[in-house]
Amino acid sequence: MEVRDRVRAFLDEHDPSAMSRTEFLGARFDAGLAWVHFPQGLGGLGASREQQGVVEQLLAGTPGPDGRQGIGLGMAAPTILAFGTEEQKKRYLRPLWTGEEIWCQLFSEPGAGSDLAGLATRAVRDGDDWIVDGQKVWTSGAHYADWAILVTRTDPDVPKHQGLTYFICDMHAGGVEVRPLRQITGEAEFNEVFLTGVRLGDELRLGKVGEGWRVAQTTLMNERVAIGGGRTERGGGIIAPVLQTWRDHPELRTHDLHRRLLSLWVEAEATRLAGARLREQLTAGVPGPEGSAIKLAFSKLNQELSGLEVELRREDGLTYGDWTFRRSDEVAMFSRDAGYRYLRAKGNSIEGGTSEILRNIVSERVLGLPQEQRADKDVPWKDLPR
Amino acid sequence: MSLLYSDLQEELRGSVRALLADRCPPSAVLARVETDTPYDLDLWRALTTEIGVAGLLIPESLGGAGATPGEAAVVLEELGRSCAPVPYLTSSVLATTLLLRSGTPAAEKLLADLASGASTAAVAVSLATSPYDVKSSGVTVTADGLTGTVTGVAGAEPADVVLVPADGKIHAVTDFTVHTQVSLDQTRPIATIELDSARSTRIAPDTEPLTYALSRTAALLASEQVGVAEWCFDTTLAYVKERKQFARPIGSYQAIKHRLADLWLDIAKARATARNAAEDDPDEITIAVAQAWTSPVTVHAAEECVQLHGGIGMTWEHPAHLYLKRAKADSIALGTQGDHQDTLAKAANIPATPHGTGH
Ligand SMILES: Cc1cc2nc3c(=O)[nH]c(=O)nc-3n(C[C@H](O)[C@H](O)[C@H](O)COP(=O)(O)OP(=O)(O)OC[C@H]3O[C@@H](n4cnc5c(N)ncnc54)[C@H](O)[C@@H]3O)c2cc1C
Numbered sequence: 001m002e003v004r005d006r007v008r009a010f011l012d013e014h015d016p017s018a019m020s021r022t023e024f025l026g027a028r029f030d031a032g033l034a035w036v037h038f039p040q041g042l043g044g045l046g047a048s049r050e051q052q053g054v055v056e057q058l059l060a061g062t063p064g065p066d067g068r069q070g071i072g073l074g075m076a077a078p079t080i081l082a083f084g085t086e087e088q089k090k091r092y093l094r095p096l097w098t099g100e101e102i103w104c105q106l107f108s109e110p111g112a113g114s115d116l117a118g119l120a121t122r123a124v125r126d127g128d129d130w131i132v133d134g135q136k137v138w139t140s141g142a143h144y145a146d147w148a149i150l151v152t153r154t155d156p157d158v159p160k161h162q163g164l165t166y167f168i169c170d171m172h173a174g175g176v177e178v179r180p181l182r183q184i185t186g187e188a189e190f191n192e193v194f195l196t197g198v199r200l201g202d203e204l205r206l207g208k209v210g211e212g213w214r215v216a217q218t219t220l221m222n223e224r225v226a227i228g229g230g231r232t233e234r235g236g237g238i239i240a241p242v243l244q245t246w247r248d249h250p251e252l253r254t255h256d257l258h259r260r261l262l263s264l265w266v267e268a269e270a271t272r273l274a275g276a277r278l279r280e281q282l283t284a285g286v287p288g289p290e291g292s293a294i295k296l297a298f299s300k301l302n303q304e305l306s307g308l309e310v311e312l313r314r315e316d317g318l319t320y321g322d323w324t325f326r327r328s329d330e331v332a333m334f335s336r337d338a339g340y341r342y343l344r345a346k347g348n349s350i351e352g353g354t355s356e357i358l359r360n361i362v363s364e365r366v367l368g369l370p371q372e373q374r375a376d377k378d379v380p381w382k383d384l385p386r
Numbered sequence: 387m388s389l390l391y392s393d394l395q396e397e398l399r400g401s402v403r404a405l406l407a408d409r410c411p412p413s414a415v416l417a418r419v420e421t422d423t424p425y426d427l428d429l430w431r432a433l434t435t436e437i438g439v440a441g442l443l444i445p446e447s448l449g450g451a452g453a454t455p456g457e458a459a460v461v462l463e464e465l466g467r468s469c470a471p472v473p474y475l476t477s478s479v480l481a482t483t484l485l486l487r488s489g490t491p492a493a494e495k496l497l498a499d500l501a502s503g504a505s506t507a508a509v510a511v512s513l514a515t516s517p518y519d520v521k522s523s524g525v526t527v528t529a530d531g532l533t534g535t536v537t538g539v540a541g542a543e544p545a546d547v548v549l550v551p552a553d554g555k556i557h558a559v560t561d562f563t564v565h566t567q568v569s570l571d572q573t574r575p576i577a578t579i580e581l582d583s584a585r586s587t588r589i590a591p592d593t594e595p596l597t598y599a600l601s602r603t604a605a606l607l608a609s610e611q612v613g614v615a616e617w618c619f620d621t622t623l624a625y626v627k628e629r630k631q632f633a634r635p636i637g638s639y640q641a642i643k644h645r646l647a648d649l650w651l652d653i654a655k656a657r658a659t660a661r662n663a664a665e666d667d668p669d670e671i672t673i674a675v676a677q678a679w680t681s682p683v684t685v686h687a688a689e690e691c692v693q694l695h696g697g698i699g700m701t702w703e704h705p706a707h708l709y710l711k712r713a714k715a716d717s718i719a720l721g722t723q724g725d726h727q728d729t730l731a732k733a734a735n736i737p738a739t740p741h742g743t744g745h
Contacts (some may be wrong), residue, residue: 234671235734246736253739261736262678262727269671270679273658274651277389293651356644363643367623367650370638 003036003051007058021063025098033059034097038081042093049282053231065099067330068141072096072103076149078222083166083207083215092147092168104145105223106136106169106193107216111386113138114357116151116220117160117213118376118384121195123152123167130154130167130205132175132198138351142178142191143327145171151216154209156382163381164212168204175199185343186323189331221288223352224295231279232272238302239268241334241341242309252312261312264305271297289365296358299348302333306341313338389661395460401437402464410468412705418471419572419708425544430472434503440478441501443486448494449501455602459609459664466613469573469708473506475610476541476574480603481507481549487595488556492587496547496558508545509596510559510579512538516721517600518729520593525552530583532559537567540719542577550581551593557586571715573708604720605668608660608676611684614713615653618684618691618706622646625695642694649690656680670733678726681717688713 001009010031016024028034029043036051038044045051065073073096080092095101112119121134132152142148148169155163169176175198180188207215235243246253246261275294282291310317321337333341349355363369376384391399409429418426434440442458444450451457458479465474482500485493485507499505510523525534532552542548542564550557561584569575590596623646626637636642656679662668663676688710692699699706717723731738 243736250737250740253737255739258731258736258738259727262730265730265734265736266675266678266727267655269675270655270659273389273662273675274655277654277658277661280388280390290654293647293654296647297651297655359644359647360640362647362650363637367643367646369623369627369643369646370635372638372640373634 003045003047003054004058006031006045007033007055011058011062016062022098022100024063025065026094028059029094029097035077038077038093042081042089043097050280053279056231065097067332068102068144069096069099070331071105071141071145071149072101072147074225075105075219075223076103076147079149079166079206079215079219080168082218087203088168088206096147101146102141102144104139104141104148104171105219106139106142106148106150106195107219108138109135110137114354115376116216117164118381118386119151119153119164121150121152122156123154123165123200125154126199128202130200130202132167132169132195132200134195136193136195138181138190139178139193140190140331140351142171142193143180143188144329147171148193149206149219151212153381154212157380158210159378160376160381160384161213162210164216165209166206166212166215167200168206169195169198169200170204173198173200180327182325183343184346185340186320187326187328189328220353221291224358225282225291231276234269234272235265237268237272238305238333238341238345239265241338242305242312245309245312245338249312252314257308257312260308264301264308268301268305271301289361292353292358292361293366295352296355296362299345299355302341302345302348306338306345309338310342387662387665389658391460391661392456395457398437398457399460399464402433402439402461403467405432405436406464406468406470410470412468412708415469415471415573415708416703416705422566423543424471424566424572424575425473425541426471427544429470430506430544431503433472433474438503439474440482440503440506443478443482444497444501445486448497450497454666455606456661456664456666459606459660462606462610463613463616466610466712467617469614469617469705469712471573473508473541473544475603475607476508477506477545479606480541480599481509483602484509484549484556484595484599485589487598488590490589492558493589496589499546505546506541506544507547507549507558508539508541508579509599510536510539510542510548510550510562511596511600512536513540513576513715513719514538515600516725517597517604518721518725520551520597520600522554523551525550525581527553527555527557528583532557532581532584532586534581536579536581538576539579540574540576542566542579543575548579549589549596550579550586551596554592555588556590556593556596558589559584559586561585569715571711573712574715600720601670601673602668604677604726605663605673607716607720608656608663608680611680611713611716612653612657612660614709614716615656615680615684615687618687618709618713619646619649619653621706622691622694629696636694645690645694649687652683653687656683670729674726674729674733677721678723678730681723681726684713685710685717 014027032045034043036045036047037049109119123130123132150167150169154165175196177194178191182188320339441450442453446452563580565578659676659679691706
């Protein structure tokens, strides 16, 4: 049966108004219409990624995943699919998709950001368990997450990339402490997370011991596509609110802004088409380093367009929605005011790999240019200067 | 609609590329630019007889291959990669599209000759004409025939017939004089066409086919530009990997790596817009986006190519300048970035400043 027909049949049998969001999403998972490029039985149909567009189109307007689920959907799920055991896939993917369980990402540390492989959080074997100690930082949504994807150091005596192991971390486990970090927007979307003697069973390990870097690469490649590779319509995405303001307020228009807006409109459309072309190239599986490039394009656009909008709004641009310190209840750009978008977009070129690091990745892994001269490759992690 | 290339298109690309590698190396293109035969007619004959490029857009009933713009676009990419001095864009795309759009018996008769490459046509308008602002030509029509001068015409030298807009109609003329102008783009020079009581055949009763053809050619020009940009990028990438300064390849310096990463991404976007504009029936926005994005990116690629080659990039001997000149000329051809953006303002409802209320 064609994907299109499956969606129609699914809609015939499931009336979203007659069931809860969770039930509807659960039924969608069971019908293989969550992520069609996943295997059957795990929310997919083993179809091509591009078919997902057909599904989204036909299911537009029905209850979908929300902003809190971004890390689970975009990063944890493809990593679990690629490296998880059958039990792990069966256990975690469905509630991740329905939103019954929320995920966060425990990667960055105070001493390891761009240089993620230098991280210091230790996991030490204790019988069938692992004991984790360390500090993570910039953890978006840790305050409402149930699970985390976590990278730890299990062997400090080998070079840094070789001594890492990847885990699923129970955010409700003893020894996990989450403290909010206030952002330039005024609120706290991210946190610092202290891990003190956290006990994780070996069944929470994702991939082999010492294989953590390879697993993390899968997460990061997917993260970048998740941040940058979303489907939009012409004139949609971050440019939509700017166009709305432009059309609603002829009195704000200037010749200079008009030219800049037209240039950005063209850039947004070129980026959208390049993303569509990239998705066509991706067969089911792990996105390559090309996906990182789309995130680079996306963050530049978000920043320039949100900046233009604040300027366009003139006096209104001098105001701000709300500086009250509070914990964000999701990561959302579009439901917010222009000033918020402007400030939040600054994070786009930092989170998920900074734009500088992404340019390194494109130039080295896509274009084959020589690596920077490095002092940290063949030295045991414990002997690196820090 | 797919933005990728079909197998058939890749096959076509392969044959065009192989033929150009053989008969159109940069040294040959360079050697020709200061002669009085700017177009390589032997190469053109090979492309038309061995591969049949001239008839791609012409239906089989008129002796062509009945292919789609997607195929013509691939040919243009390859010709752009070589800065090949052949009248493909001007005859097999612009003039051909005009004739197809007119669809008159006289037009169909000409198409049958163009399809095989036996005959070549040019359109007597300046290459700098914007599809959104087609002015009348200054050629007058009297009982004696057509009289007047048209400047800035590309592909005139090898043309057997020129299609002349005059008096609100389009005429085919075989009796004309061509004076090549000293041109920025030496691999596609512009020329002045003079008509002196020239006899003509009526091709179309109005100039709509001209506007249409200019717009569709602008759509496909983006693919030529992608080819130009791609050559500049590939050549530069190879050079920075091999050239060493301070005891390491210059391509290991982040200042250069990051510029090339950005350029690569810009070209990836250009390719996506050009593929989109090479669909069968692109709308105005699709064409304007392809031009408004690809033109400046291609010029930038050629400029980076010169810069990152250092002194050798400034020499006549290195082919980079041929691409810079083509890129710059292409950015003016068939509407500038600004012209296409102005069209977007209307087509995508991004209105300009209302009179009197702007700041
Ligand atoms: C809004 C937001 C949300 C985030 N959410 C999460 C999350 O949920 N989970 C998580 O684990 N992390 C998260 N992060 C962290 C993010 O991944 C890191 O901030 C990022 O990887 C950069 O690390 P850093 O902050 O240590 O900066 P550094 O790595 O110290 O970088 C500082 C500057 O140096 C530059 N730089 C570093 N190395 C190089 C180099 N080799 N060449 C050139 N320039 C270089 C960087 O580009 C940057 O400009 C989030 C960050 C933000 C802003």
